[in-house]
Amino acid sequence: MALDVKMKCLGILSWGDASGYEIQKEFSEGTASHFVDASFGSIYPALNKLMDEGHVTCKTHAQEGRPDKKVYSITPTGRLAFQQALKRAPSDDKFRSEFLFYLLFADDLAPEYLAELLDRKTAEIDATIDLIRENEGPLSPGQEFVRGYGLAVHEAIKKYLSKEKARFIKSSAPDTAKAG
Amino acid sequence: MALDVKMKCLGILSWGDASGYEIQKEFSEGTASHFVDASFGSIYPALNKLMDEGHVTCKTHAQEGRPDKKVYSITPTGRLAFQQALKRAPSDDKFRSEFLFYLLFADDLAPEYLAELLDRKTAEIDATIDLIRENEGPLSPGQEFVRGYGLAVHEAIKKYLSKEKARFIKSSAPDTAKAG
DNA sequence: TCGGCCCTATATAGGACCGATATATATAGG
């Protein structure tokens, strides 16, 4: 990967100060969550390394009833490191789908189960489209382009599913068809 | 993940005997390569574990000039284990794109570099579409559905890129626009 | 009102997995 967790964190911090918790929220709920991620297990160690390297500074805000909040800020050095990282070619997009892998074994699956898989997928896609649509606020050109990209992909899937679902389920259950 | 490397290997082996090398080729070049993967570093240990568990058997074919080829066959127990695995809900599809992440920082990128990123992406998508189209042989309903799914997604991206590219590059370089 | 669950918040240990490397040779291409 061209960008390891450290660089991804720097990217988020280039938008403004944040705690490890808030960075993770960006990766699990924010716009970026649709195409990048990082877990607590890698973010916290990454932030410590970034401290050692002088790419971020940290201010501890005492809190009652929960661990102190450690708010990180990117330094000029950190900003430079991130800019350098962006000059490297991004690694290839990666799409992983157990759903599609399952479908390669459609012959072995009960038609009802197959239908369930497709229905769940459809629901998931609809939910994602709603999520993307909700994100309307004032967007930068980059954010707007990315939003449109996501919508284009998911709407194409939605269309494909609604168009091909019935035919697929019928054609992949030849035994049942003959028996009926 | 609902399916670990062991189960993915069992899936491939359910289509016929194969060596570790051949299984990996399926994950790196076959139809499945577009949405699942596994490396040598995980496949070889996985096959050893599957041996211990009695899910596969192994026949060694002596070869000259290269390591003996170890051809694995799935056992009835293995087949059962795979069928059981398919009953668990597939984990959510995962799309990871450093390309889109880069675009969130489009303000910080030179317009020429931005154009280069988009051009490379377009070329990559075109190549993928060609690859999918080539795969024409006699396909099972499942394979055909998956192929159509892939085409639908990639053609939607192609269309979006060609439609929005120029506008995006112009709008994301306001400084340059003002200067020009 | 009380219990359970989720949210905030940091942190680590264990394990899964990838990428690079080692090894050895045949074949194809320039």
Next chain:
DNA sequence: CCTATATATATCGGTCCTATATAGGGCCGA
């Protein structure tokens, strides 16, 4: 002729995710 690629297995180092630990706050339903 030399290099690159393909065949074929295997391991090591390192990165990263998952699950868990800790701890108190607020919120919702019974």
